[in-house]
Amino acid sequence: MTDGPRLVAGIDSSTQSCKVVVRDAGTGALVRQGRASHPDGTEVHPDHWWAALQEAVAEAGGLDDVSAVSVGGQQHGMVCLDEDGSVVRPALLWNDTRSAGAARDLVDELGGPEEGGRAWAEAVGVVPVASFTVTKLRWLAEHEPDNARRTAAVCLPHDWLTWKLSGSTDLRDLTTDRSDASGTGYWSAATGDYRTDLLERAFGAVPYLPRVVAPGAVAAGMNGAVLGAGAGDNAAAALGLGAGEGDVVVSIGTSGVVTAVTGTPSIDPTGSVAGFADATGLFLPLVATLNGARVLDAAARLLDVDHETLSRLALEAPSGAGGLVLVPYLEGERTPNLPDATGSLHGLTLATATRPALARAFVEGLVCSLADGLDAVVATGVTPSRVLLVGGAAASEAVRTVAAEVLGVPVDVPPPGEYVADGAARQAAWALSGADAPPEWVREGTRRYAVDPVPSVRARYAEGRSRHLDKTT
Ligand SMILES: Nc1ncnc2c1ncn2[C@@H]1O[C@H](COP(=O)(O)OP(=O)(O)O)[C@@H](O)[C@H]1O
Numbered sequence: 001m002t003d004g005p006r007l008v009a010g011i012d013s014s015t016q017s018c019k020v021v022v023r024d025a026g027t028g029a030l031v032r033q034g035r036a037s038h039p040d041g042t043e044v045h046p047d048h049w050w051a052a053l054q055e056a057v058a059e060a061g062g063l064d065d066v067s068a069v070s071v072g073g074q075q076h077g078m079v080c081l082d083e084d085g086s087v088v089r090p091a092l093l094w095n096d097t098r099s100a101g102a103a104r105d106l107v108d109e110l111g112g113p114e115e116g117g118r119a120w121a122e123a124v125g126v127v128p129v130a131s132f133t134v135t136k137l138r139w140l141a142e143h144e145p146d147n148a149r150r151t152a153a154v155c156l157p158h159d160w161l162t163w164k165l166s167g168s169t170d171l172r173d174l175t176t177d178r179s180d181a182s183g184t185g186y187w188s189a190a191t192g193d194y195r196t197d198l199l200e201r202a203f204g205a206v207p208y209l210p211r212v213v214a215p216g217a218v219a220a221g222m223n224g225a226v227l228g229a230g231a232g233d234n235a236a237a238a239l240g241l242g243a244g245e246g247d248v249v250v251s252i253g254t255s256g257v258v259t260a261v262t263g264t265p266s267i268d269p270t271g272s273v274a275g276f277a278d279a280t281g282l283f284l285p286l287v288a289t290l291n292g293a294r295v296l297d298a299a300a301r302l303l304d305v306d307h308e309t310l311s312r313l314a315l316e317a318p319s320g321a322g323g324l325v326l327v328p329y330l331e332g333e334r335t336p337n338l339p340d341a342t343g344s345l346h347g348l349t350l351a352t353a354t355r356p357a358l359a360r361a362f363v364e365g366l367v368c369s370l371a372d373g374l375d376a377v378v379a380t381g382v383t384p385s386r387v388l389l390v391g392g393a394a395a396s397e398a399v400r401t402v403a404a405e406v407l408g409v410p411v412d413v414p415p416p417g418e419y420v421a422d423g424a425a426r427q428a429a430w431a432l433s434g435a436d437a438p439p440e441w442v443r444e445g446t447r448r449y450a451v452d453p454v455p456s457v458r459a460r461y462a463e464g465r466s467r468h469l470d471k472t473t
């Protein structure tokens, strides 16, 4: 350890990659960073995350001079461990929809969509859909009973990485935090307790569960450094952005996500809004879609252009793309809960069969699906004064422009950065300080896109939204 400023590291083990930032614990200034890719697919062996983490850490100059580390990670992924601490099978990720039938069964068993939805929402803040861990465990019990029997502990991506960083192989050392625990479907943000009765109902047994570490507390040690509790990636992003009252965070990474930090837990029996916890002791109502930035990746592939050209093309077309509408359910959808849906293009005419109209329709379809998410979050009682737009696709000028046209509140785009990793770093600094609250880190350079309403865009999208074909089997 040097005599210089104390350094902290934040890690974002997200769907597509692992990112590491090393920051000054006192000021938050960025010192160095690294990144490594994850494999594609909705089923990934956790060893790939560990390898990517080490590669990203090496690119970031190592952790030897770092005093504290926290891990933010993609939520909900099912990591099953046997009694020796070995991984039982590749993790099923949040965007794996094979457990859609299990989700339906779990809701039916508590009384069907209305009564069952209310019962789940009241018990654990969420109504099961394929993304949540509890449904993946039901799927495992039904389809891979041998693997289910070997499962002595179940944890989430960030829990597993924190445990690996601690060097422990003892299941009793597994930890998680409120934000990620609240995405399992067997932990309640409202009461702060595991619902082992619901876990047993889903899985037929209660494997060992990680200890829930309080926000700002130390989870474990790592070669003389401290490990913070870590967080689900969306809670970490809110912490990295310093989101406060009136701020709604719209993140367009692999998932499209709308969240807000609130003082009371939310309960939505329709399941549109998940009643998660945040990373500071508050709550994080959240809407997530399966179709985020990859909708634009698909458009860029289709038009054989890069993202910058895609954005330029989209901005060449008028608002509304002449009536061309993309419903972006390219990977099925989670909100609305349509795991078997496919995307559709409506309003194709000779006039709209152009590259700019197609580019615009993809951008508008993506942003309109998130505008629906914003409406759902607002319906839980959040009053937004602005949207903070982050994630890979926030770099797109077309996305920013369309967001200002359809979201109905000013859109603030913070400077390009790794906000999940930053939130994890801020949490690490908090754990290091032992203080009651995270350190204040000043961030400058946010660019505002004023509201520029074009109501016809959402109205036209709403016409197309409910018309789609399901996947062929
Ligand atoms: N300029 C851009 N315009 C649109 N999408 C982009 C742009 N740059 C990156 N992306 C997309 O953003 C996604 C990565 O975003 P990120 O927030 O890192 O995702 P995740 O956290 O899910 O791994 C990729 O699908 C990538 O192609």
Ligand SMILES: O=C(CO)[C@@H](O)[C@H](O)COP(=O)(O)O
Residues within 6 Å of the ligand: 014, 015, 016, 073, 074, 075, 076, 094, 131, 183, 232, 233, 234, 253, 254, 255, 256, 257, 286, 288, 292
């Ligand atoms: O499922 C959710 C939230 O409920 C997703 O937001 C995952 O947490 C993955 O995030 P990204 O990799 O897209 O950032």
